[in-house]
Amino acid sequence: MTTENAYRYGITVPLNAPLGEHPRLVRELVAAGYTDIWSAEVDGLDGFTPLTVAALADPSVRLGTAIVSPYTRGPATLAMSAAALAELAPGRFQLGVGSASQLIVESWNAAEFDRPYHRVRDTVRFLRAAFTGEKVTEQYETFSVRGFRLTRVPQEPPQILVAALREGMLKLAGREGDGAIVNWLSPDDVRTVVPYVHAGGPGKEIVARIFVCPFDDPVLVRSIGRRMITSYLNVPVYAEFHRWLGRGEILKPMWDAWAAGDRKKALELVPDELVDDLVVHGTPERCRARIQEYVDAGVTVPVVAVIDPRPDADPLEAALSLAPRH
Incomplete structure (x- = not known):
């Protein structure tokens, strides 16, 4: 499945194992050909801690949040969390932000899920400003920041990717972000969404979380x-x-x-x-071929979210069966 030297192939964390075991698991995944570790923040672990563990486990692995929400962290806290990972893994961390959903924002985090497009847009603009190290005093459309300066500016600020579904957010991801994060779509759907992102300019990332169950x-x-x-x-x-x-x-x-x-x-x-x-399923060979269809359709970083129905399965067995064949 190799395409070129820049080929990337990711997996979703946390894995079904205690976080203390993740350093060993990450090293095994990298040895098997995975290049990327992307977190998922829903109702388990937060989006930054598993990536910190991964960053310390391997000095080459790329990292990304997919995603963290601007509704569940204040602007300055989000900037500081991202700066910390960018300092720990310079040039290897991409910050994925997205609105999440009403359930996560309102039911679980006591915030108001209001004007998600505008909130994400404003957050991207604030983060761009904050990562310069300049003092930010700005009245954005959905929030205001007065006198914040990021005093530990990362040597290489992270790229900012936007979780996007429909036309407006996809265009925002390409216009003001460095690319889009997508999920719950087929390879044919990728062909529908990619042009909206690329309208913002060439070279934009398309990160896709792909649900994969490698069982026939x-x-x-x-x-x-x-x-x-x-x-x-x-x-x-x-x-x-x-x-x-x-x-x-x-x-x-x-x-x-x-x-x-x-x-x-x-x-x-x-x-x-x-x-x-x-949902990608079948033999591991069939699953890898299907994942390649996403890449052929325009995904630059396929990120496997492994589904293993066996309750006591080794946390790496299914993931390793899906590792890229170089």
Whole structure:
């Protein structure tokens, strides 16, 4: 699957193992061909700590947050957290920011999920200013900062990537960010979203988190996939994303059943074809070929999110089976 010297291939952390074991696991993943470690911040570990562990475990691995939300950290705190990782791993850290969702922001973090496009845009602008080391006093549209100066300016400020779904945020990612972070989409969908990012200029990163279950058991994997799809695609931002992609008709029966409170019926109404579109599964060889389809469609950094249904499985077994073949 090698394309060129700049080829990158990532995996999502934290892995299903205690964080104290991650240094060994990271070293094994890098030895197997993974170049990138990208965090996921939802309801487990935060987005920065696992990357700090990874940065200390291996001096070459690239790091990224996918993503941290400007609603759950103040602007200055977000800048300081990013600067710390950029200092620890100069030139190897990319900061991915995104609005997250109403559930994460309002239900879990006691903040108001208001005007996400504008909040992300303003945060990117603030971070750009903060990373220069100059004092920032600015009235942004969604917040204000008065007299903040980042006193430990990283030698190499991190690139800023924007988690994006639909047209507006995708264009923002290309125009004011260094690229976009995408997920819950097929290789064909990548071809839909990439032009909006590239409209902001050439050389933009397209980081895709790809859900991968490397097991040749379609019945089991589709059962898992249906649960994941109903959990995610009923969240308003993801529902609108898939309407925009043209899946409104295929998803409407599931959405209606979910809204009526019939969770069992909603699961049954997720078509096999949709699971196969959005969740990579099959033999490891088949999975690697499918991941390559994302790269061929325009993804610059595929980031595997391993799904292993075995409760006591070795945390690296499935990941290593998906490692790139050089």
